[in-house]
Amino acid sequence: MPGGSVRLVSGADEILTATAVRAAVSELVGDANRADVIDEYSDDEYALADLVISASTPPMLATHRVVVGRRLSRFSATELAPLIDWLDDPCPTTDLVLEWDTARVPRALVEAAEAAGGQRIASDVPGGARNRRTWLTERLAEASVQFDARAGACIAEHLGEELSRLGAVIETLEAIYGAGARLGPDDVLPYLGAEGDVPPWELTDAIDRGDVGGALAVLGRMWGAGRHPLAVTAAVAGHITRVARLDGADAANEKEAARVLGLRGSTFPARKALDAGRRRGSGGIARAVELLAAADVDLRGRSGLDPRCVAEILCARLAAGAR
Template structure:
């Protein structure tokens, strides 16, 4: 049996991946007998550890899920850290981030004890994000052509949690395994999600005024950034450029 730690910034993606992992661990077993979940804001970590230390009843193994594990301090993690040093062979323990910043001690201990660490955060680079969209689509039974993956990645922006819903609608509309084009996904994309600040400043630097204004609108509306935050981004960007004036920087390495 194993320890699984799922991390990520998007709550909806994190929950979806945790759900998929638990379903995989349960397999054809009886979920009602196998799974113990701890998810409310007031559960005690000791209760989850006690469940993990309990032998299975009428099943070969138990699956114990502890969510919002980031809300516990290093001191509060003591019972869990003790369990990780000597886990029960018949328990699959699934730890799900959220509720605050994960204690480094927990991450280090999971690694040291041979646990599985999985980041659910989508990649930031545009090409990597497009690949991620296609992989996620395939897992949902949706085949996207290259242009469709690009269009979806552009439209959802930082709001990656919307992808699952979009894919579900596409699958229900066109069926499973049908190759989908950009034109066919367009009606289901909705409003553009937020975009990272560097896309905005890159467009400005490239002299792409129209694109920069569009991205600024998405940062304010889709990304819910206050206009003063936009001003701060611009102030920081141009401040860095001003410091480079006369520095004879010829590469990104020199600029850094």
């Protein structure tokens, strides 16, 4: 008999969280009439007590009820108490879907959901380039259409940081081509929309390679995604500052470099800074710092140039200096 399950969906990305909730609800409804089964609480004014009462009420026109509570993070720990009490003795004919719209969920709620046999669903894209690639590959493999390797690479490059758009892209392609279709890059590219944002490390990597054209291309993606020039130059300045702090510190490897920089966790940024400093040398590092200082003044209005232009000149000069 259906009913008696709990799904706790959490994540800071609104699109991904909504997609995960929608998938959970569709699975739980199954072949039943949605109007007879679903009771959803989503407005900003609903009281948690109403959700608990609904979850405690047996179904009238179906074998089970699917009760959905959205945006639960607006409730305090005290306000969550009735829900946690309900999870201690859940109604066997109710499937409960809870949306916690941040990545961090109160421990009491997590423990109560797990004790009730609930399923925890983390909807956010994982951190780290490798984990993100794995996540994207898994989502593509789950689609009803098949993507060849070049199509997958095209989607990854086009979406960039905005992997939350992937679900909508897949739904569009499934609707257009139908289940079982095998797609290449020419099939998917027209339906990808605008190019997505890219992480700042793609810009600093291009700069460290001495790739002027690549750095400007990355900046173009950032402008298209609405990145502010001050945010871009701040990311570049952070990287160059790390490079400068390592100059003369005699760090022999990335672990020693991470200690000098006070970095915890991954030593990857330290390794990049260490490699960039060795490539530039002390004179090149000093020149890079001078370029940053000049750009900072220009961004405050000295040159009269558009801030994007200032950032582009800075990045081009830094890349040229890394050759």
